Amino acid sequence: MDTYAYLAHLTEDGRTQTILEHLKGTASLCSAFAAAFDAEAQGQLAGMAHDIGKYSAAFQRRLHGGPKVDHASAGAFECLKAQQLAAAFAISGHHGGLPDGGGRGDAAGAGTFWGRINRASQGRLEDYHAWQSEFSLPHANTPAFAGTRLEGMFFTRMLFSCLVDADYTDTGAFMDNSPYLPASSSSMEELWRRLETYVSGWFPPKGALNMQRCVILEQCMSAGAQYGPGLFTLTVPTGGGKTVASLSFALAQAKARRMKRIVYVIPYTSIIEQTAQAFREILGDENVLEFHSGVQFDQQEDDASSPEAVPLTRSVETWDVPVIVTTAVQFFESLYACQPSKCRKLHNLAQSVLIFDEAQMLPLPYLRPCVWAIAQLVRHYGASAVLCTATQPALDPIFQEFAPEIPIREICPMAEAHWESFRRVSFQQAGTLSWMDLAARLQQQEQVLCVVNTRRAAREVFHQLSGPGNFHLSTLMYPAHRRRILDEIRRRLRDGLPCRVVSTSLIEAGVDVDFPAVYRELSGLDSILQAAGRCNREGKRPPEDSIVTIFQGEDPPPRLFETSIGAGKIVLDHCQDVSSRAAIHTYFSTLLDLKGAEAQDAHHILPLMESEFFPFRTVAERFHLIESPTTTVYLPLEEGAGLVELLRSGQYSRTLYRRLGQYGVSVYPQHLAALEQAGALEHLEDGSVVLRDIGLYTQTTGLTLEPSGGNALFIG
Structure with missing residues (x-):
């Protein structure tokens, strides 16, 4: 008896992949990915069922140029009949994205999950049942913890990640006629050896400050080897070497517990590059992936997207490297x-450190959803989470609410006496x-840093300075320009030359500069202490001679800062030592109390997930950490000029967008509108925006705020 070969893919050179071959390949990968959180059977089921809708004559015609076919609803319907809701949702969205659940009465064919299910249940899909002659769907049990709506949504998204990665990987291997091979990278044991080599020159330490740093490093190494996955804090004073210390904890734990990767999450794009570069120097380029808006080329997906239509670079999309x-x-x-x-990458967060x-920078309007997501990864997905900062937020009550059974351990418990040894300022x-x-005060000092709350204030103060050695820093300067200015600042500080810097808050976190004096406009205590970390950073001067001056500027504070400034004032008025642990804890507790629990989930993400049936798409639309979306404007200056020409000629690539990120400035909508009105922008076919009038960019202060004589307030 002749059998008809149902095909999943067909290449231009005539090679074919049967549906069964694709389902088996996808199921094998999906099951292996889901094994990281004990969901192999769920992965096997989702992989085998995801494309059974291709067993229709309509889809077979589609392979030869026929009209589009809904081939996802069939597998979702079959899984739902087997009471496998997570697999059904994952399959329903494996091309166009996870839909909102909707209601059982939704019209057949509506964009919701139930709309798609009803389309299948009412017989509106072309017959696809030929799959039953080739295989049976495997049995699977849903993990007990995924029984609640909140945890069920999280589990579904993780299973969806496994399915999407497996589907795209198997399809890509066939289309490229090349078998899938895991990313080539070093083992955790090898990375640990590289770290040991890197820090070997630190011992024996020279000087009291370096001695304390080495104590912290050794404690982190020891704790990493001792503890299994869990929830941790690393509370290290500014200047304590927490970046390398936290990496050492992560590597020690990953090596000891066979964990898969390390993910380092940083609040600012402006400082991510130097952290990534430091890790590359320690661990090697091939083991570190830098992932942010400046290096990412986003795919715009819709229902027509498919693995074969959207080429993906695996390491970028999956985070399948040791350190991200x-x-x-x-x-x-x-x-x-x-x-x-x-x-696609989410499943690789399981069994990761x-x-x-700078955990204190988690945005308050999304604090509860962020903490809840961290708690999920630790509770059910074998991950460790480390909140690493010199100004530890008072998040214990929220974590205890979401993960009451998990203790929060401090990796490096330092006695107050040790904390005091890091005191470098007054x-x-x-x-x-x-x-x-303010400018007059700065002018009287040879070397001084001043941090203000807005871009406009930074320009106002900078323009009132005179003489050599004055610098301005803000995010209105493209990254390559800022990096060049910072190099010059460090050189002048090192050589004892005049160096007065007026900056927005971008300089506060992770920027390695050492000034004898710092001025900080009144802000939250965390920002004040971060600014203080740029004063006497190496401890070469007595604390009493290294003054951090807190002042209130002439402009009213931005609304964004009102609550943190209010909490900061309370601490400044009532705590004799504003840098003590007690003051820091008081500040964060006060900040959370002033806002209240409702403000910690301002867009009602968690209540929405509890009250509605798996509202995936609505949640995604609501959850945006950056409230005011910015647009990147590329500057055709220096190397950026040639890169923009490549963009104009249509030579789009990830490498090009990554390099262009060094010549881009992020602007808020009102600033973008002013530039548009001035006729200063050029819009390219790919959606990129280029500054047409380069006269609006100066080498002292970057992109002008007032291209047409307007007056606006910009933060950053």
């Missing part, structure tokens, strides 16, 4: 996303200063 350095925006928005390209650098308050008075 990314931003909080990319990390958390991926965890609440519904698109295949953004979710997650380090949240604080004083100067009251309200006009920009003119």
